[in-house]
Amino acid sequence: MKHSLPLVAAALMMGFGNFVVPAVGNDRFEVAGCFGNDMVLQRDQPITIWGRAEPHWPVLGELAGQAVATTTDANGRWQLQFAALPGGTEPLQLTVQPGKEAPPEAAITFRNLLIGDVWLLAGVRETGRLALQFPQPVALDDSLAESFSAVTRICQLPSETATEPRETVHAAWKTLQQIEPRRRPALAAAIGLRLAAASKLPVGIVIASNPKPVECWMSQESFANTTDGPAILEYYSSDRWQVRISGSFEERKKAWLEYNQKLPLTPLPYPRPDDNVTLPQQQPAGVWNAMIAPLAGHGHQPLGLQGIIWHHGEDWDSQNRAIQQGRLLAAMIPAWRSAFASPRLPFVVVQLPPHRYAQGIGGIGIDGRLAAEFREGQIAAVTAAEASLATTIDLPVDPAPASLAERVVAVALDSRAGPTGLRGPVLEEVHQNGSTVTLRFGNTQGGLEAAGGTLSGFALAVSPSRWVWADAIIEGDAVRLSSAVVAEPQGVRYAYEDCPSRAPTLVNSQGQPANPFRTDSHPTLTGDHLDPSSPVLRFSRRRQPAIEDPRLPRVLIIGDSISGHYLERVWLLMEGKANIVGEASPSDRRPGWAGIGPKFYRADWAARGDALADYLHASGPWDIVHFNNGIHNFASAKPGAEKPYADQLRTIVGTIRASGAVCLFANSTGTVADNTIPKAPNYLTNCKAFNAAAEAVMQELGVPVTDIYGLIQPRIKELISRDLIHTNAEADQMMAELIASRLEETLATLPDQEQKTAP
Numbered sequence: 001m002k003h004s005l006p007l008v009a010a011a012l013m014m015g016f017g018n019f020v021v022p023a024v025g026n027d028r029f030e031v032a033g034c035f036g037n038d039m040v041l042q043r044d045q046p047i048t049i050w051g052r053a054e055p056h057w058p059v060l061g062e063l064a065g066q067a068v069a070t071t072t073d074a075n076g077r078w079q080l081q082f083a084a085l086p087g088g089t090e091p092l093q094l095t096v097q098p099g100k101e102a103p104p105e106a107a108i109t110f111r112n113l114l115i116g117d118v119w120l121l122a123g124v125r126e127t128g129r130l131a132l133q134f135p136q137p138v139a140l141d142d143s144l145a146e147s148f149s150a151v152t153r154i155c156q157l158p159s160e161t162a163t164e165p166r167e168t169v170h171a172a173w174k175t176l177q178q179i180e181p182r183r184r185p186a187l188a189a190a191i192g193l194r195l196a197a198a199s200k201l202p203v204g205i206v207i208a209s210n211p212k213p214v215e216c217w218m219s220q221e222s223f224a225n226t227t228d229g230p231a232i233l234e235y236y237s238s239d240r241w242q243v244r245i246s247g248s249f250e251e252r253k254k255a256w257l258e259y260n261q262k263l264p265l266t267p268l269p270y271p272r273p274d275d276n277v278t279l280p281q282q283q284p285a286g287v288w289n290a291m292i293a294p295l296a297g298h299g300h301q302p303l304g305l306q307g308i309i310w311h312h313g314e315d316w317d318s319q320n321r322a323i324q325q326g327r328l329l330a331a332m333i334p335a336w337r338s339a340f341a342s343p344r345l346p347f348v349v350v351q352l353p354p355h356r357y358a359q360g361i362g363g364i365g366i367d368g369r370l371a372a373e374f375r376e377g378q379i380a381a382v383t384a385a386e387a388s389l390a391t392t393i394d395l396p397v398d399p400a401p402a403s404l405a406e407r408v409v410a411v412a413l414d415s416r417a418g419p420t421g422l423r424g425p426v427l428e429e430v431h432q433n434g435s436t437v438t439l440r441f442g443n444t445q446g447g448l449e450a451a452g453g454t455l456s457g458f459a460l461a462v463s464p465s466r467w468v469w470a471d472a473i474i475e476g477d478a479v480r481l482s483s484a485v486v487a488e489p490q491g492v493r494y495a496y497e498d499c500p501s502r503a504p505t506l507v508n509s510q511g512q513p514a515n516p517f518r519t520d521s522h523p524t525l526t527g528d529h530l531d532p533s534s535p536v537l538r539f540s541r542r543r544q545p546a547i548e549d550p551r552l553p554r555v556l557i558i559g560d561s562i563s564g565h566y567l568e569r570v571w572l573l574m575e576g577k578a579n580i581v582g583e584a585s586p587s588d589r590r591p592g593w594a595g596i597g598p599k600f601y602r603a604d605w606a607a608r609g610d611a612l613a614d615y616l617h618a619s620g621p622w623d624i625v626h627f628n629n630g631i632h633n634f635a636s637a638k639p640g641a642e643k644p645y646a647d648q649l650r651t652i653v654g655t656i657r658a659s660g661a662v663c664l665f666a667n668s669t670g671t672v673a674d675n676t677i678p679k680a681p682n683y684l685t686n687c688k689a690f691n692a693a694a695e696a697v698m699q700e701l702g703v704p705v706t707d708i709y710g711l712i713q714p715r716i717k718e719l720i721s722r723d724l725i726h727t728n729a730e731a732d733q734m735m736a737e738l739i740a741s742r743l744e745e746t747l748a749t750l751p752d753q754e755q756k757t758a759p
Helices: 005-014 143-151 186-199 220-224 229-236 239-245 249-262 275-282 286-292 322-339 370-385 401-415 561-573 611-619 642-658 683-701 708-719 729-749
Strands: 020-022 028-031 040-042 047-053 058-063 066-071 077-082 088-097 108-123 152-156 173-175 203-209 307-311 347-350 388-390 426-433 436-442 448-450 458-463 466-469 471-475 478-482 492-494 506-508 554-558 579-582 624-628 662-666
Touching (some): 047 058, 047 088, 058 077, 108 186, 203 286, 220 322, 239 249, 249 275, 307 322, 322 347, 322 370, 347 401, 554 561, 561 579, 561 624, 611 642, 642 683, 708 729
Parallel strands (some): 108 203, 347 388, 624 662
Antiparallel strands (some): 028 047, 047 077, 426 436, 436 478, 471 478
16 A cells, blocks of 8 residues: 555554655655554564565664664565563654655654553454444443553454465554444453553554454465365365356356256355355455464564464354364464464463354254354364463353453463463363263362352263253262263263353362363264365254253154244243253264254154154153144145045054153144145145144044144234245244143143153
């Protein structure tokens, strides 16, 4: 970025951070854009300033009484190195100029500089506007801010990517008072203020924010040498990727059609006009090239840092490959330390906190397990790379900046003496004796405790698809787990949820919390996904039930897609009253939608062979099975098809009752009229006929019917979705309330039973 002399003078007067000053004639002299007024320079380390000019030019600099000189190389690069300075709050001035003979106006002067600690805050949490993440920005009228805001400075880099490493990045340094409150980077400000208060020294926070996976933050060389690098690079050189980014919009649409017709793969997303601009930004090394390389010594000595704080992982692209992202992070940490010329540079990884993004579709309390697996990858990376972890799992959902900063700063300060690893209790041994599991911990600092007095957050596996909350007791440096319904536990998990539904309260005697862990080797959702295009089975209550309360009855809800509309809402309404579980497959180990099963949404499928009986046995015992069925049978049915459907329903009811469960049935919702759904012109007529046949069977067998058809049909035009088959959110809630009411009525009639030990 180059300016004429009047523009530079104006920029200096306004206090901008990007300075490019012309020398004599048409020649150019520039200082890298990461330097400017109000900046903080790292104490107790040689201070390097760099830039560009004409080849073989003399360059002079003066800082704190030090005068140094250099000459640009054949490419015009120059750098000045000043001796290390101690930290202090006395404002300094830095002047650089192109040689002794340059006119006075050619000199560049940076004012109000401070010497202190500089931290790089990298990842995706901090953006220019934080209204979504932090509705309450850091105020500057509290005592902490009043005392230290003047010596806390922020430098926010522009969020960019590049195909080749850049030598400079343009960003202005600002004091907190200079930043508009609604744009004030809340977490960076909170961290900076607390670091300044702890050290009584100036603190500079350089923010590098970009919502991209770890491979984008690594240099091409360091990424290519990782285990996962070749597979990801192969994807970005494949036809599958090139079809999406190469050519005009019309050419990409044609290539998309031809490609999808050729191969029986997951279809490529339909092209968008700007794909050729936006998609290349997610390719490996893009963020490194644009934002980190200019700081880390591309053509010069690196920026002096006290340490790095890595706060990353709330984007879907990263969580889709959670375990892999941890492996890449383990390689990125030493690569960054090497780039910043400091093999032991403090590196603090902020554990992915419980956050709203993890709750998934519609804001309903969904646990996706992707965030849980991402934390597992973070812990593995911290251990492998000898870094430090700031534990956040015990904080509330979307923790306030002050709470998060307090954790980060405590770890950051300790990490200056060496990596802290995991600060809380660390699992060291697992002993199983029948139905009891004993966990022995290290780093207890004299013993284990339960924060708040109640120990919670532990779960035991009945099977890979069924987990129940465990009874937990502290015994010195160990925790003993058991459950009346688990005869032989198949694994232990602690706080292994996206947003823990029971507070993880295990701490050591110093109050430092234990991190999430699991002892099982059950397949992860994201561990094998090496290709950025690999589909991930996102959470569904139909597939991954929540951790159960063993004291409550068990209710299974199965059915067609309508059941998916009310299932999670029923789960919420019945919380604390029953364990609500959706259709799930204990043998589902394949990535992609092909792995979902068993499929019980058609009556003929559910009645076929022993599939339903086997499933009920493997996942049981159940107190109630509530099912709806019909759409896939009647959508395009011919007259008379309701008779075999009725016979199939008799088989289903018999199978459910044979499992020992009470059977409940829901009929099918309708549509606005016949001749509105092209592939099913008689949809409404068939719905009425099949519902009547089903209700006759249920009356014959004494099965209560939850009449969701009668609930929805009177207001069908208001409650139907755009596809004229499914329902909108209001209808989903109405159905859930009706079904929850039926379940409560049925549960009240069940005899009290001893807790059953699962097979």
